[in-house]
Amino acid sequence: MGRLSNRILMKGNEAIAEAAIRAGCRHYFGYPITPQTEISHYMAKRMRDVGGVFVQAESEIAAISMVYGAAGAGARAMTTSSSPGISLKQEGFSYIAGAELPCVVVNVERCGPGLGGILPAQGDYFQATKGGGHGDYRNLVLAPASVQELYELTVDAFALADRYRVLCLILADGTLGQMMEPVLYREDDAPRPATKDWATTGTKGQRPHNVITSIYIDPEILETHNLKLQAKYAEIERNEVRCETVGLEGADIVVTAFGTPARIVKNVVRMAADEGIRVGLIRPITLWPFPTKIVAEAAERESVKAFLSVELNAGQMVEDVRLAVNGRKPVHFHGRMGGMLPTQREILDTIRAIVRGEGGK
Amino acid sequence: MALVYQRTQGLLDVPFHYCPGCTHGIVHKLVAEVLVELGLLDSTVGVSPVGCTYNNYEYFACDMQQAAHGRAPAVATGIKRVLPDATVFTYQGDGDLAAIGTAEIVHAAARGEKITTIFVNNAIYGMTSGQMAPTTLLGQVTTTSPFGRDAATQGYPINVCEMLATLRGAVYVERVSVTSIKGIRAAKKAIRKAFLVQKKGLGFSLVEVLSTCPTNWGKSPVESLQWVDSAMTAQYPLGVFRGADLEVET
Numbered sequence: 001m002g003r004l005s006n007r008i009l010m011k012g013n014e015a016i017a018e019a020a021i022r023a024g025c026r027h028y029f030g031y032p033i034t035p036q037t038e039i040s041h042y043m044a045k046r047m048r049d050v051g052g053v054f055v056q057a058e059s060e061i062a063a064i065s066m067v068y069g070a071a072g073a074g075a076r077a078m079t080t081s082s083s084p085g086i087s088l089k090q091e092g093f094s095y096i097a098g099a100e101l102p103c104v105v106v107n108v109e110r111c112g113p114g115l116g117g118i119l120p121a122q123g124d125y126f127q128a129t130k131g132g133g134h135g136d137y138r139n140l141v142l143a144p145a146s147v148q149e150l151y152e153l154t155v156d157a158f159a160l161a162d163r164y165r166v167l168c169l170i171l172a173d174g175t176l177g178q179m180m181e182p183v184l185y186r187e188d189d190a191p192r193p194a195t196k197d198w199a200t201t202g203t204k205g206q207r208p209h210n211v212i213t214s215i216y217i218d219p220e221i222l223e224t225h226n227l228k229l230q231a232k233y234a235e236i237e238r239n240e241v242r243c244e245t246v247g248l249e250g251a252d253i254v255v256t257a258f259g260t261p262a263r264i265v266k267n268v269v270r271m272a273a274d275e276g277i278r279v280g281l282i283r284p285i286t287l288w289p290f291p292t293k294i295v296a297e298a299a300e301r302e303s304v305k306a307f308l309s310v311e312l313n314a315g316q317m318v319e320d321v322r323l324a325v326n327g328r329k330p331v332h333f334h335g336r337m338g339g340m341l342p343t344q345r346e347i348l349d350t351i352r353a354i355v356r357g358e359g360g361k
Numbered sequence: 362m363a364l365v366y367q368r369t370q371g372l373l374d375v376p377f378h379y380c381p382g383c384t385h386g387i388v389h390k391l392v393a394e395v396l397v398e399l400g401l402l403d404s405t406v407g408v409s410p411v412g413c414t415y416n417n418y419e420y421f422a423c424d425m426q427q428a429a430h431g432r433a434p435a436v437a438t439g440i441k442r443v444l445p446d447a448t449v450f451t452y453q454g455d456g457d458l459a460a461i462g463t464a465e466i467v468h469a470a471a472r473g474e475k476i477t478t479i480f481v482n483n484a485i486y487g488m489t490s491g492q493m494a495p496t497t498l499l500g501q502v503t504t505t506s507p508f509g510r511d512a513a514t515q516g517y518p519i520n521v522c523e524m525l526a527t528l529r530g531a532v533y534v535e536r537v538s539v540t541s542i543k544g545i546r547a548a549k550k551a552i553r554k555a556f557l558v559q560k561k562g563l564g565f566s567l568v569e570v571l572s573t574c575p576t577n578w579g580k581s582p583v584e585s586l587q588w589v590d591s592a593m594t595a596q597y598p599l600g601v602f603r604g605a606d607l608e609v610e611t
């Protein structure tokens with residue numbers, strides 16, 4: 001870390017860790033996996049300074065189970081991992097959703113499937129936004145695109161998790177975790193709920209016992225619980241959509257991209273403008289809830305001829321774009337996998353092809 | 362008339378769902394009585410497992426969390442690290458603890474987590490209708506070892522106490538049974554000691570309780586108790602495996 005006036009030059013992974021501590025997280029449970037190990041390194045040191053707890057768990061499954069226990073006891077708890085480790089945590093994700101425990105998980109994505117590779121990818125979009133674990137549940141998914149945003153969204157994640165009693169997942173990619181950029185610490189804390197009267201902290205003889213559970217054997221009671229969860233998710237969809245848009249007014253082509261590819265696309269917007277092609281960008285910051293309405297409104301624009309989704313996968317978010325566009329305009333896709341990043345030139349070539357009517361994928 | 366015995370305040374006034382002849386009820390009572398007698402109930406958080414006792418959170422009067430299959434020691438770790446002054450225990454069966462949750466129990470013990478595990482070993486999966494467990498005896502017939510457990514293809518029983526006793530963090534490890542009044546009294550003493558070990562912050566403590574499953578064993582309750590005393594105790598000898606000399610009552 002180095003100082004640039006009041007800004008601090010930090011690695012993305014370090015920014016996540018520092019943000020968590022500043023948001024009041026004092027319980028971190030991790031298991032080593034590249035490319036997010038710096039978060040654990042940082043926590044191992046910093047937690048001692050701030051009187052917090054760092055536990056290196058025996059597995060990703062144990063780490064998320066420790067988060068379950070700590071969150072159930074009322075703490076702001078976090079675990080972080082990368083794609084294969086996040087797969088292991090899906091059991092815990094489902095139980096946490098069922099038991100309505102607020103917590104924060106970070107996935108600094110690498111390539112898959114399987115052990116894949118350690119370079120950046122976005123192949124976990126489906127897993128992050130469509131489930132991954134069993135049952136009907138949602139995680140609130142935030143997608144940062146800079147180290148500053150990693151910092152800010154991590155702070156926000158704790159407040160959102162507490163507000164809705166959900167797991168808030170930060171879906172970053174390995175580029176963001178490993179890159180260094182200046183970070184300005186935010187002064188405002190992540191607001192806490194007035195009370196967590198549901199937490200298991202010991203009855204102190206003052207109240208009936210509290211129970212944290214996700215099992216409801218009686219089908220009528222379980223369906224009521226399911227409906228309650230769905231109502232909560234609907235409220236999140238109404239209140240929490242975040243999205244950045246660039247140049248949609250008069251755009252010929254609208255590109256959708258999140259995380260690192262969105263940064264590349266921003267340069268492509270300028271390059272295309274030089275050729276007289278007006279390219280707009282929709283960058284979802286919440287992947288769930290997805291900015292469906294914003295995409296749908298763009299599809300209604302007369303100037304817009306087509307959509308292009310640029311992702312580090314074989315085409316995952318593009319399905320949500322297609323659902324939002326709902327057949328009103330063609331939706332194309334440009335993706336790279338295996339840790340490869342698209343160049344500005346190749347994205348521009350795809351845009352040119354779409355303009356010529358040759359289309360992308 | 363003088364009151365000489367009453368239901369422990371550590372258990373809620375809810376009927377158990379356990380099968381006739383099952384010893385879970387006895388073990389629940391012992392845990393609850395010890396927590397009350399030590400004055401710990403109000404500051405206790407228990408962790409329920411997956412298995413026949415998945416819903417024992419409905420019975421214990423203390424705060425409870427229900428864990429995924431095998432993960433109770435990790436969940437308990439999370440609770441204890443947030444509430445270091447609380448008493449935290451897991452209540453787990455042999456499928457939960459000795460199969461799917463082996464990593465969690467071994468590492469909680471190795472870390473010396475200041476939690477207490479009540480490990481109820483009945484040598485079978487009860488809830489899912491009598492499958493072979495890691496603790497199933499050689500030759501024992503279950504729904505997934507219909508010809509008797511065969512070491513050649515199904516391996517050998519796991520002696521959990523002996524295994525955990527190799528770990529320095531596991532400071533108190535004892536195996537008891539609840540097949541007689543004498544055994545029940547000894548079991549209560551062991552459970553009390555386990556919670557006192559935690560209270561004193563000495564490290565991880567575990568009491569294994571040899572238990573019955575008449576329903577899935579196909580035995581009467583009395584035959585089941587006899588089978589624990591003969592066959593099970595031969596494989597799983599009673600005794601203290603770690604911490605025999607620990608003095609915790611002062």
